[in-house]
Amino acid sequence: MAVLVTGGAGYIGSHMVLALIDAGEDVVVLDNLSTGFRACVHPQARLVVGDVADAALVERLISEHGIEAVVHFAAKLIVPESVTDPLDYYLANTVKTRALLSTLLAANVKRFVFSSTAAVYGTTGMEPVSEDAATLPISPYGSSKLMTEWMLRDSAAAYGLNYVALRYFNVAGADPLGRSGQLTQNATHLIKVACESAVGKRPGMEVFGTDYPTPDGTCVRDYIHVTDLVSAHLDALRHLRAGGETLTLNCGYGTGYSVLEVIDTVQRVSGVNFPVKMSPRRAGDPPAIVAGAARIRANLGWKPALDYLPTIVEHALKWERKHAAKSSAAA
Ligand code: UDP
Numbered sequence: 001m002a003v004l005v006t007g008g009a010g011y012i013g014s015h016m017v018l019a020l021i022d023a024g025e026d027v028v029v030l031d032n033l034s035t036g037f038r039a040c041v042h043p044q045a046r047l048v049v050g051d052v053a054d055a056a057l058v059e060r061l062i063s064e065h066g067i068e069a070v071v072h073f074a075a076k077l078i079v080p081e082s083v084t085d086p087l088d089y090y091l092a093n094t095v096k097t098r099a100l101l102s103t104l105l106a107a108n109v110k111r112f113v114f115s116s117t118a119a120v121y122g123t124t125g126m127e128p129v130s131e132d133a134a135t136l137p138i139s140p141y142g143s144s145k146l147m148t149e150w151m152l153r154d155s156a157a158a159y160g161l162n163y164v165a166l167r168y169f170n171v172a173g174a175d176p177l178g179r180s181g182q183l184t185q186n187a188t189h190l191i192k193v194a195c196e197s198a199v200g201k202r203p204g205m206e207v208f209g210t211d212y213p214t215p216d217g218t219c220v221r222d223y224i225h226v227t228d229l230v231s232a233h234l235d236a237l238r239h240l241r242a243g244g245e246t247l248t249l250n251c252g253y254g255t256g257y258s259v260l261e262v263i264d265t266v267q268r269v270s271g272v273n274f275p276v277k278m279s280p281r282r283a284g285d286p287p288a289i290v291a292g293a294a295r296i297r298a299n300l301g302w303k304p305a306l307d308y309l310p311t312i313v314e315h316a317l318k319w320e321r322k323h324a325a326k327s328s329a330a331a
Contacts, residue, residue: 001026001066001067002025002026002027002032002065002066002067002068003025003027003028003030003067003068003069003070003071003126003237004028004029004058004061004062004065004067004069004070004071005017005020005024005028005029005030005070005071005073005184006029006030006031006043006052006070006071006072006073006074006100007027007028007031007036007072007073007074007075007115008027008030008031008036008041008047009029009031009033009036009038009040009041009047009115010031010035010036010039010040010073011040011180011181011182011184011226012073012075012115012168012226012229012230013029013031013071013073013074014036014037014040014041014180015035015043015175015226015227015229015230016046016071016073016178016230016233017029017041017042018042018061018175018179018180019227019230019231019233020045021042021044021045022092023234025231026065026291027045027046028043028045028046028048028061028065028067028291029041029045029047029048029309030045030050030052030058030074030307031047031048031049031074032050032051032059032074032201032297033051033312033318034084035116035184035301036078037093037183038157038184039238040180041322042143043188046065047245048061049215050095051096052072052074052097052099052100052186052265053096053099053100053102054069055099055102058100058103058104059103059106060108060208062103062104062109063107063266066175067107068109068110068111068177069111069113069237069240069241069268070100070104070108070111070112070113071113071233071237072100072112072113072114072115073098074092074096074116075092075093075115075145075318076088076089076092076093076141076144077117077141078141078188079119079139079141079284079285080188080282080283081141081188081252081263082139082140082141082144082282082284083139083140086140087103088184089141089144089154090140090143090147091145092144093141093145093147093148093204094147094148094151097147097148097151098151098266101151101155102318103159104248105155105159105161108245108271109162110159110160110161110162111162111167111181111240112152112161112162112163112164112239112240113163113164113233113237113240113316114148114149114163114164114165114166115145115168116145116146116148116149116165116166116167116168116220116248116312117141117167118136118167118168118170118250118252118289118291119137119139119141119142119145119167119170120135120137120142120146120167120285121133121135121136121142121167121286121289122134122135122136122137122139123137123138123143123287124286124288124289124290125215125270125287125288126215126220126256126288126290127290127324128230128254128290128291128292128293129250129282129289129290129291130292131248131249131292131295133168133292134184135149135321137218137288138284141284146174146194147188149165150247152165153246156246161246162244162245162246163240163246163247164236164239164240164246164247164248164249164300165247165248165249166212166229166232166236166249166250166251166296167180167249167250167251167291167325168224168229168251168252169221169222169223169224169250169251169252169289169290169291170189170190170191170221170222170223170224170252170315171223171224171226171229172189172190172191172192172223172225172226173191173225173226173227173311173313173315173316174225174226174308174311174313174315174316174318174321175227175228176306176315178318178319178322180322181316181319181320181322182316184299189274190221190262190263191223191266191312191316192261192315192316192320193205194262194263194266194274194313194317195266195295195303195317195319195320196320197266197269197272197274197275197314198270198274198320199266199268199270199272199317199320199321199324201320202210203274203275203325204274204275204276204277204292204313205263205274205275205276205277206276206277206278206279207259207260207263207276207279208279208280208281208282208285209260209279209280209281209282209285210278211281212281212287212288213287214258214287214288214325215256215258216260216261218259218260219237219258219259219285219287219288220256220257220258220284220288220289220290221256221257221259221262221288221289221290222252222254222256222257222290222291223254223257223262223309223312224252224253224271224304224307224312225304225306225307225311225312225315227328228253228305228306228307229251229305231302231303231304231305232249232296232300232302233290235300235301235302237299238300239299239300247299247300248291249295249296249299249300250291250292250295250296251291251300252290252291252293253291253304253307254290254291254292254293254294255290255307256289256290257309261309262313263276264279265309265310265318266313267311268310269313269314269317270313270317304308306310
């Protein structure tokens with residue numbers, strides 16, 4: 001029996017593969033390598049390069065490897081890109097997931113862990129947002145993931161699918177042992193961009209919007225360490241294997257930091273005062289989004305171990321420095 005990890009060559013997926021292999025599981029990775037990296041996949045996992053919507057391929061993987069559960073990361077995830085190319089996002093995140101689900105259900109694979117997002121909530125306030133809050137996404141990225149949540153909900157009712165949808169808040173950091181991290185080219189995520197600025201990979205960075213209704217005028221987010229995030233997926237898998245019910249859960253710590261606080265932390269931890277420019281708002285950004293974090297702890301027994309912003313930054317920086325050293329050695 002094996003676990004299928006779609007998008008397992010990507011940032012979060014590759015950390016999930018590490019955690020599964022560390023736990024002694026058999027892992028098959030399905031990734032089209034559009035944004036993932038072969039080198040990020042643990043050598044003990046079997047990497048198959050292909051598309052989640054390729055029914056014949058997924059059917060073959062299920063029968064050859066005895067797939068009993070799927071953790072589905074493969075997706076497009078850049079909010080501003082989803083604003084300029086929405087149909088691409090609906091194809092990658094919604095249409096292809098529909099095809100994957102249909103193949104899985106036809107083969108009687110009914111355990112599914114889904115990467116959802118806090119972007120399904122849309123514009124929220126400074127108060128932590130609970131899973132029961134209204135879902136009113138303000139970006140095509142958020143809508144594309146919410147539509148998939150609806151497909152999951154209806155498939156659970158109609159076909160007996162058992163799933164856990166985890167609504168990620170802002171994922172950052174890298175494997176504490178330095179085995180994987182974020183390699184994304186042209187990164188747009190705040191902690192990654194700030195760490196790249198600290199190691200000199202970029203000349204400096206911009207703060208997008210200083211006139212939000214937040215304490216210092218910049219956007220507030222709940223940053224979660226990627227290793228804690230994947231441990232929530234392991235808990236979800238355990239829950240489903242024990243016959244647990246279908247759940248939709250926030251995955252964040254319940255603490256918000258502003259863009260300026262994050263940049264300040266990166267400058268302090270790195271000891272580098274890289275240039276920071278104040279710029280206009282970026283399309284699709286809600287002012288503040290912080291997780292109501294009680295339900296995941298109560299339902300899955302999730303216990304984060306790295307919930308401290310300087311630790312997240314330290315691990316992200318360590319990864320960035322390792323890659324900066326590698327690229328200068330190669331040059
Ligand atoms: N941000 C910023 N400068 C950057 C990258 C991001 O000011 O170079 C801001 C962005 O506008 C948002 C917050 O940081 O308010 C978090 O953005 P990110 O892209 O990391 O995650 P998102 O919340 O969009 O998923």
